[in-house]
Amino acid sequence: MRRLLTKRTHILPALSLLLALPATALAATGSGDSAGVGATTGTAAVEVEVASAQWPTDRFEHLVHAAARRIHAERLVALRKQRREAFATLPGGVTPATLESIAACESGGDPTAVSSDGSYRGKFQFDLGTWESVGGSGDPAAAPEDEQDYRAALLYAQSGSSPWPVCG
Numbered sequence: 001m002r003r004l005l006t007k008r009t010h011i012l013p014a015l016s017l018l019l020a021l022p023a024t025a026l027a028a029t030g031s032g033d034s035a036g037v038g039a040t041t042g043t044a045a046v047e048v049e050v051a052s053a054q055w056p057t058d059r060f061e062h063l064v065h066a067a068a069r070r071i072h073a074e075r076l077v078a079l080r081k082q083r084r085e086a087f088a089t090l091p092g093g094v095t096p097a098t099l100e101s102i103a104a105c106e107s108g109g110d111p112t113a114v115s116s117d118g119s120y121r122g123k124f125q126f127d128l129g130t131w132e133s134v135g136g137s138g139d140p141a142a143a144p145e146d147e148q149d150y151r152a153a154l155l156y157a158q159s160g161s162s163p164w165p166v167c168g
Helices: 008-029 032-037 043-086 096-107 128-133 145-159
Strands: none
Touching: 008 043, 008 096, 096 145
């Protein structure tokens, strides 16, 4: 039993079973919230029983949504960590200070910056051809900042500061 509950796919059904049991016990015995109401007849008694049985269902839905949000957040943290580790070491001995000074001059350090004519994009104002030449794909301004740093370091290792004639 313990081994089954270690997987997330088994936790939610087990949790639903545990939350459903008290509701069915209350409905079967007539105890719980409906006991304090007194003798009622017709639809009022049914409404009280439905309300007392509905609470565990609402609580279960809340727990499921909270668990889903937590799992999603854990995935995002793991993905960010993986990206950080992949781009942690800069190639060619380029220092982060060098890259930061270039980025500050080119885009004010904004990884989503786009030039007025749209031809230069991202923190280091890559054009698409240069971005692709250092292994980038897609829009540089849409790439994560750590990837932009890594690609700029690759370009700096290959060509020095010449790709940034004013800021390099």
